[in-house]
Amino acid sequence: MDIKNNIESLRCNIPNEVTLLAVSKTKPLNELEEAYNAGIRDFGENKVQELKDKFENFYKDVRWHFIGNLQTNKVKYLVGKTFLIHSLSSIKLLEVIEKEFGKKNIIADTLIQINIGREESKGGLLEEDLDTLIEAIEKCKFVKVKGIMAVIPKGNEESNRYYFKKVKDIFDSLKNKEFKNIQMEILSMGMTHDYHIAIEEGSNLIRIGEGIFGKRNYNLQEEK
Numbered sequence: 001m002d003i004k005n006n007i008e009s010l011r012c013n014i015p016n017e018v019t020l021l022a023v024s025k026t027k028p029l030n031e032l033e034e035a036y037n038a039g040i041r042d043f044g045e046n047k048v049q050e051l052k053d054k055f056e057n058f059y060k061d062v063r064w065h066f067i068g069n070l071q072t073n074k075v076k077y078l079v080g081k082t083f084l085i086h087s088l089s090s091i092k093l094l095e096v097i098e099k100e101f102g103k104k105n106i107i108a109d110t111l112i113q114i115n116i117g118r119e120e121s122k123g124g125l126l127e128e129d130l131d132t133l134i135e136a137i138e139k140c141k142f143v144k145v146k147g148i149m150a151v152i153p154k155g156n157e158e159s160n161r162y163y164f165k166k167v168k169d170i171f172d173s174l175k176n177k178e179f180k181n182i183q184m185e186i187l188s189m190g191m192t193h194d195y196h197i198a199i200e201e202g203s204n205l206i207r208i209g210e211g212i213f214g215k216r217n218y219n220l221q222e223e224k
């Protein structure tokens, strides 16, 4: 497994304006370091404790992205440590982010995660709940929304495309309106096995784990 080669070949396959987020969950720091040495500065984690540990023990110019399901009681540990939270998905979570980041007077940059396939096993907001969330976001002082994130249902190329298009439509429709605290800039969709389709459908941030670091070994953790 050659992390540097993987990154270089990914770079050859993606346009310059697409951000390559290296999803380093479960991976040890020496492997993150290989990615860092190959030029990666954006790393994604899905567990708060793991992000916190890595934040404290790794290069300070790294941009840490939180891409997992975020429990409200853990938000406080992310303050000052995350560049972008990809998983804003409820009013309750919004309120806690507002409160915890507000205490330290720090702006929380976030993406709204949409559960586009309406899967019970997945996090994210259902489309019909967007308007209510947006109303609440407009009242915030410390939360900014920079775009949309989605994890699509497993499927073939045709179904991947269908879901990516649906997410892009939501992104575009919000982009065409004006809301306080919301600026649609980042469309975070696409993973190791579907990133090329995601980019064709408008993604400008892809989240790649296996395609950089190889398969994950979860031992005690469970894969979603």
Ligand SMILES: *Cc1c(COP(=O)(O)O)cnc(C)c1O
Pocket: 023, 025, 046, 067, 068, 151, 191, 192, 193, 207, 208, 209, 210, 211
């Ligand atoms: C694990 C994970 C990824 C990376 O998945 P790969 O298939 O390893 O590229 C991307 N996004 C989210 C939200 C994840 O949890």
